[in-house]
Each structure stands twice: as C-alpha cells, then as structure tokens.
Amino acid sequence: MATVALDPRLDSKTSQFISGKHRMLIDGKFVAAASGKTLPVYNPSTGEVMADVPEAEAGDVDRAVRAARRAFDEGPWSQFAANRITASQRGRLLNKLADLMETHLEELAELESMDNGKPLSVARVADVPLAIDLFRYMAGWATKITGNTFPISFPGDFLSYTLREPIGVVGQIIPWNFPLLMAAWKLGPALAAGNTVVLKLAEQTPLSGLRLAELIQEAGFPEGVVNILTGYGEGAGAPLASHDLVDKVAFTGSTEVGKLIVKAATGNLKKVTLELGGKSPAIVFPDADLDKAIAGTASAIFFNHGQCCCAGSRLMVHERVYDQVVEGVSKIADSIRVGSGLDPETQMGPLVSEEQYNRVTGYIDSGLQEGAKATAGGRQKADKGYFVHPTVLTRTTPEMKVVREEIFGPVVCAQPFSDADIDRIAREANDSIYGLAASVWTQNISIANKMARRIRSGTVWINCHNVFDAALPFGGYKQSGWGREMGAEVLNNYTEVKAVTTAL
Ligand code: NAP
Ligand code: MG
Numbered sequence: 001m002a003t004v005a006l007d008p009r010l011d012s013k014t015s016q017f018i019s020g021k022h023r024m025l026i027d028g029k030f031v032a033a034a035s036g037k038t039l040p041v042y043n044p045s046t047g048e049v050m051a052d053v054p055e056a057e058a059g060d061v062d063r064a065v066r067a068a069r070r071a072f073d074e075g076p077w078s079q080f081a082a083n084r085i086t087a088s089q090r091g092r093l094l095n096k097l098a099d100l101m102e103t104h105l106e107e108l109a110e111l112e113s114m115d116n117g118k119p120l121s122v123a124r125v126a127d128v129p130l131a132i133d134l135f136r137y138m139a140g141w142a143t144k145i146t147g148n149t150f151p152i153s154f155p156g157d158f159l160s161y162t163l164r165e166p167i168g169v170v171g172q173i174i175p176w177n178f179p180l181l182m183a184a185w186k187l188g189p190a191l192a193a194g195n196t197v198v199l200k201l202a203e204q205t206p207l208s209g210l211r212l213a214e215l216i217q218e219a220g221f222p223e224g225v226v227n228i229l230t231g232y233g234e235g236a237g238a239p240l241a242s243h244d245l246v247d248k249v250a251f252t253g254s255t256e257v258g259k260l261i262v263k264a265a266t267g268n269l270k271k272v273t274l275e276l277g278g279k280s281p282a283i284v285f286p287d288a289d290l291d292k293a294i295a296g297t298a299s300a301i302f303f304n305h306g307q308c309c310c311a312g313s314r315l316m317v318h319e320r321v322y323d324q325v326v327e328g329v330s331k332i333a334d335s336i337r338v339g340s341g342l343d344p345e346t347q348m349g350p351l352v353s354e355e356q357y358n359r360v361t362g363y364i365d366s367g368l369q370e371g372a373k374a375t376a377g378g379r380q381k382a383d384k385g386y387f388v389h390p391t392v393l394t395r396t397t398p399e400m401k402v403v404r405e406e407i408f409g410p411v412v413c414a415q416p417f418s419d420a421d422i423d424r425i426a427r428e429a430n431d432s433i434y435g436l437a438a439s440v441w442t443q444n445i446s447i448a449n450k451m452a453r454r455i456r457s458g459t460v461w462i463n464c465h466n467v468f469d470a471a472l473p474f475g476g477y478k479q480s481g482w483g484r485e486m487g488a489e490v491l492n493n494y495t496e497v498k499a500v501t502t503a504l
Contacts, residue, residue: 006050007114009342014110017211022053024230025213026060027067028223034059039203039232044117044350045340045385053206056231058239061198064227068169068196069245071224077196079165085222087143087194094139094191097219098132104215105129108208112180113341115205117349117386118304120342130468131184134486137470138188145193145491147498157504164495166194167271168247171240173233173261174209175253176202176352177307177408182252183209185485187226188470190250193494198227198246200237204353206230233257244268250493251275252309255406255433255479273483273493275309275475277406278436281429282312282465283451285442286320292463293441294328297412300439300465302336302390305348306410307356309480310437312465313407315414316429322416326375326394329412333376333390340385350386351409357386360409367393367402372413398431406434422447426454435477439465458484 006015022038023030031054038052054060071077076085085093101108108131109123118127147162170190174182179202190197201209213228229236237257241249241264248271251261255276265272282297284290300312317325341349351357364379377391388409396403396413403413419425429438429451437459440451452460458475461467468474473489475481483493 007340007342010110010114011107014107014114017107017111018051018114018207022051022206022210022230024054024056024060024210025217025226025228026064027227028217030213033057033231034063039230041115041206042204042353043114044352045342047354047384047386050114051207053210053230056200056229056236058235060229060231061236061239061243064198064229065169065171065240065243065245067224068198068227071222072166072168072196075224076222077194077225079194087145090192090194091139091142093219093221094135094142094188097215098135098139100215100218101128101132101135101212104211105132108180108211110342111208111211113349115207116176116179116352117341119346119349121344121346122304123341127178127181130470131181134181134184134188134470138192141189141488141491142192145495152501158501159504160499160501163498163500164193164491165498167494167496168195169245170195170197170494171243171246171249172197172199173237173240173249173251173253174199174202176205177304177309179205180208180212183212186250186252189486189490189494191221191226193491195248195494196225198229198240200229200231200240203230203232238264241265242267246270248272248494258481271493274481275483275485276436276479276481277408278309278311278434278476278480279314279404279406279432280310280312280434280437280439280457281314281316281455282439283425283429283441284315284317284321284325285440285444285447286318287443288321288441289443289463290321290324290328294325295332296439296441296463296465297325298329298332301412302333302348302410303466305351305388306412307352307408308466310459310466311408312439313412314403314432315412316417316425317414319416319418322414326392326414329414330376330392333392336390338387338389348390348410350382351388352386354386356409357388360388360407360411363402363405363407363409364391364393364411367396367400367411367413370400370402372396372400372402377410398428404432422450422454426451430454430456433479436475436480437461
C-alpha cells in the first residue's frame with residue numbers, strides 16, 4: 001500500500017480518501033476484487049504510487065453484471081415491480097446525487113487534480129460543475145421520455161403508439177482525460193432512461209469515480225442499479241464488453257480499442273455506442289479577429305494539456321495571416337505555466353501517465369524527424385513527473401504522422417492554406433479518418449456557415465472551440481464514433497422503441 005506523503009496543500013478529507021482502503025461498488029456493497037489483487041494509482045506530478053485500487057477480473061465483472069441484471073429485471077428499479085421507483089423518483093435521485101456532488105465539489109476537484117494532473121483551478125470550474133450540470137439536466141429528462149401516437153393507414157380501425165423503454169443492463173467504459181465528467185456523461189442518461197449500469201473506470205484515474213460511488217450510495221440508488229469497477233482494460237473492460245447479460249455497451253476512448261469493443265459485442269449483438277478519437281481542425285480565415293483567433297486556437301489545443309478528443313490539433317491558417325497566427329500561438333504556448341495541478345499558478349499540469357508522456361514526446365520526435373520545426377516547446381526532459389511543454393510544430397504537411405494520427409497531448413500542427421475556394425479548404429479539413437469536431441474562425445457569416453455545413457464532424461464551433469453544454473449532442477462522424485452523448489439525442493442511445501398496435 002502507498003506510504004508516500006501526500007501534498008500538504010490537500011484538504012485532509014481528500015488525503016484521507018486517497019490513502020484509505022479502496023473498494024468497488026457491486027450490488028450495493030463496497031467490495032475488494034475476488035482475487036484480492038490491486039493495481040497502483042500514480043500521482044502524475046511525481047510519478048509516485050499514491051493509492052491502490054481493486055483489480056477487477058472476469059469473475060468480478062460477472063458478479064456486477066448479474067447484480068445489474070437482477071436490479072433491472074426484479075428490483076424496485078424494474079418498470080413492473082409493485083414498489084417500483086417512478087420516473088419522477090429517478091429524477092429526484094439524480095438531483096440528489098448532483099446536490100451531494102455540489103456539497104463535495106472541492107474534494108472531487110482535488111481528487112481529479114491529483115489523479116489526472118489537471119490544474120485544481122480548472123477541475124473546480126470545469127470538470128466538477130459540468131458533471132453536476134449533466135446529472136441535473138438528465139434528471140429533468142427522466143419524466144420526459146415519451147413515445148408518439150400514429151394515424152396509421154392499414155385497413156380497419158387501429159390505435160398505434162410507441163413506447164420508449166430502457167435497453168436493460170448497460171456496460172460503460174471510460175477514459176482518464178475527464179474522469180468524473182465522463183462518468184457523468186455515461187451514468188446520467190443511462191439512469192434517467194431507467195437502465196442499470198456497470199461502469200469501468202480508467203486504470204489511471206479511478207479516484208473520483210470511487211468517491212462518486214460513495215455519493216451514489218448516499219443518494220439512495222437501489223442496490224445493483226449502479227455498479228462501479230476498477231481494473232484494466234483487458235482484464236475488466238473486455239469481459240464487460242463481451243458479457244451475454246449486457247444489453248448495451250457504451251465506450252469512450254481510443255479508436256483502436258473502440259474496434260475491439262465492436263468485435264467483443266458480436267456474441268449477443270448488444271447495442272454499441274462509441275465516442276472515439278479525433279484530429280480536429282481549427283481553421284483561421286484572413287478576415288478573422290486575429291487576437292481572438294490566436295487565443296482561441298491556442299486554448300483549443302492546450303486546454304486539458306491537449307488530452308481532449310476534440311482538441312484543435314490541426315491548425316489550418318490562411319497564408320496571409322499564417323506567420324502572425326503561428327507567432328501568436330507560439331507566444332501563448334511559451335507563456336503557459338507548467339507545474340503541479342495543486343499549485344494555484346499552474347496553467348498546465350503533467351500528462352496523465354508515463355505511457356502518455358512517452359507517446360506524446362515520441363510524436364514530437366517523429367514530427368521533427370519528418371521535417372517539422374518547433375516554434376514553441378519541443379522535447380524537454382522533466383526531472384520527475386510527466387510534464388510536456390506546449391508545443392507548436394510548423395511546416396507540417398498532410399502526410400506526416402503527427403498530422404494524421406491523434407497525439408492526445410499539447411502538440412499542435414500548423415499548416416497554411418492559400419485557397420479562397422471553400423470546397424477545397426473543406427476537403428483538406430476533412431482529410432482525416434476522424435470527424436469529431438472543428439472550429440472556423442472568420443467574421444464572414446456566409447463563409448462560417450458554408451464551412452459548418454461542409455465539414456464532416458459531429459460538432460462545428462464558429463469563433464470558439466471546446467464549448468460544451470449538457471443540452472448539446474456530442475459525438476463523431478467517420479471513425480470518431482457511433483451515436484451521440486448528451487442532449488436529448490443521447491436518450492435514443494439508451495432506449496429501445498416499441499410499436500404497439502391495437503385493433504379497436
Ligand atoms: P484506451 O485504451 O482506449 O482506454 C479507454 C478505456 O478502455 C479505459 O477504461 C481502458 O482501460 C479500456 N480498455 C482498454 N482496452 C480495452 C479492451 N480490450 N476492452 C475493453 N476496454 C478496454 O485509451 P488509453 O490507452 O487510455 O489512451 C490511448 C490513446 O487513446 C490516447 O493517446 C488517445 O489518443 C486515445 N484516447 C481518446 C480518448 C477520447 O476521449 N476519445 C480518451 C482517452 C484516450 P484501461 O484504463 O485499463 O486502459
Ligand atoms: Mg489503454
């Protein structure tokens with residue numbers, strides 16, 4: 001078990017939670033893995049182990065899935081139980097959870113910062129409040145998931161209507177970049193629609209999700225409705241994705257693992273939704289308000305250390321303003337204060353893990369070897385912790401690996417374009433296997449909206465980037481995924497529709 005002293009700036013409750021004994025939530029009880037095995041949780045600012053959490057394996061997954069199955073089929077969560085929990089009560093439970101999260105906002109923000117490395121100042125105003133908002137938004141939907149009536153033309157006299165019903169047991173697998181927020185995106189709509197859930201947290205960042213599990217218990221969700229597991233992708237994620245008693249799997253993470261999830265789901269043809277990678281363009285036209293475009297495109301890539309699936313990682317700038325924009329973004333990159341997430345001065349923390357550190361610095365090296373030039377950042381070795389300086393690569397070309405592949409770190413590739421032809425610019429922006437997001441920077445509303453229609457991605461931002469709301473659907477075209485998260489849209493991914501016809 002970890003014996004490392006935790007940062008004295010942490011609230012004592014947070015330190016106690018981190019150094020305490022961690023348990024998974026299965027069937028309304030906090031339990032260890034059946035094997036007794038644990039996995040280490042690292043502090044990305046120091047590289048030291050700060051906690052151990054249970055390492056769930058197939059048997060634990062099975063236990064959790066069977067609990068969720070029972071809760072869906074027989075417990076008070078079931079639509080047909082005599083003592084059933086009504087839609088209104090489901091909404092109230094979600095609101096209660098949101099209230100508890102608000103009470104513990106600071107603690108959740110500290111856990112997120114310690115676990116992921118992100119600045120506490122960011123977790124406090126972004127990750128935790130957005131997660132709370134999502135639960136409140138979905139709480140409202142619980143009583144508003146409805147079917148339709150249909151004037152059908154079949155000969156005779158009929159009444160036809162549709163019912164929207166929960167899918168059943170949902171397996172959910174999330175990544176480490178926004179651990180608490182991703183848990184909320186997954187749990188909120190699934191529970192509002194009346195499903196039961198087995199959620200696997202990311203091995204790198206299980207702490208906020210385990211604290212959330214305690215709040216879920218405190219809110220009073222019936223046993224088995226929410227089960228939260230910690231474990232590795234292959235050991236716990238894979239058996240969840242292939243389990244025959246799971247009706248749907250929802251995954252957020254890499255496109256590579258997304259494809260494995262699809263294969264794993266074929267056994268019982270469970271429903272699948274995927275929120276995967278991206279290589280999102282930020283496109284700056286020469287008439288843009290350049291101060292705003294420079295600040296906005298810098299934040300598009302450097303927010304959350306570039307560890308956003310929708311990061312603006314391809315900076316496309318019209319040649320007339322290219323030098324000015326690259327210089328401006330590079331200046332901002334150089335000025336970003338990199339340090340421990342708990343330091344109030346810090347604007348960018350460490351990357352989440354040694355693996356990501358090696359991956360991102362490997363991409364920087366590859367870009368430089370292929371002929372790109374770093375106008376900010378580049379490779380710098382940190383003494384300890386997984387710190388990477390914000391990096392701007394120029395002279396990148398469309399065939400370079402750094403331009404084609406998702407880096408998932410604070411590295412932007414800048415390329416000029418010379419065209420005035422909207423269709424050609426859009427073709428270049430669309431030249432990617434991904435289609436998650438894009439931003440367009442111009443004062444010309446006609447160009448902005450023409451581009452918005454031509455870009456093949458689930459989100460297009462005009463004169464902004466990384467603007468999110470629980471009400472807005474989010475997801476990908478092409479290999480960026482299947483289905484949508486958030487908004488009313490996500491509820492379609494957590495319900496089945498049934499047509500009922502009566503001969504009158
Ligand atoms: P990942 O492997 O796709 O991990 C995402 C989640 O899937 C984690 O919970 C992971 O468990 C689990 N998982 C891994 N292999 C699995 C399998 N065979 N079956 C079921 N679940 C499995 O992502 P990563 O390794 O953390 O990061 C690698 C790259 O993925 C990043 O550099 C980035 O390009 C991309 N990524 C994208 C997003 C996004 O939001 N779109 C988020 C994170 C990463 P473990 O925690 O044990 O790995
Ligand atoms: Mg992985």
